Amino acid sequence: MNKKYLAEDIAKRISIKKYEAYNFIDLFIEVALENLGKGRKLVLSKFGTLIIKKKNKKRVINPINRQPMIIPPTKIxxxxxxxNLKKKFEGNG
Structure with a gap:
């Protein structure tokens, strides 16, 4: 499902115009990104949690020239x- 279909489905279910559903989705994403950027987690009950996790620097070997290199720390x-989400799809794999 992409943003277009999500907006259409939301608009139909709560009887609003599609552009209002698009605006709602855009605003939701904007607010979520702002808060994740501030280090806050986003908890959507019955769905899941989004968090920013810090990954430490890592030593690896370059597969082309076999030289050691360091991957800098990053956030994901x-x-x-x-x-609830896990139970919904349990055994359907």
């Missing part, structure tokens, strides 16, 4: 599914 977004 990690999704942790809720128990």
């Amino acid at each position: 977004v990690k999704f942790i599914p809720s128990e």
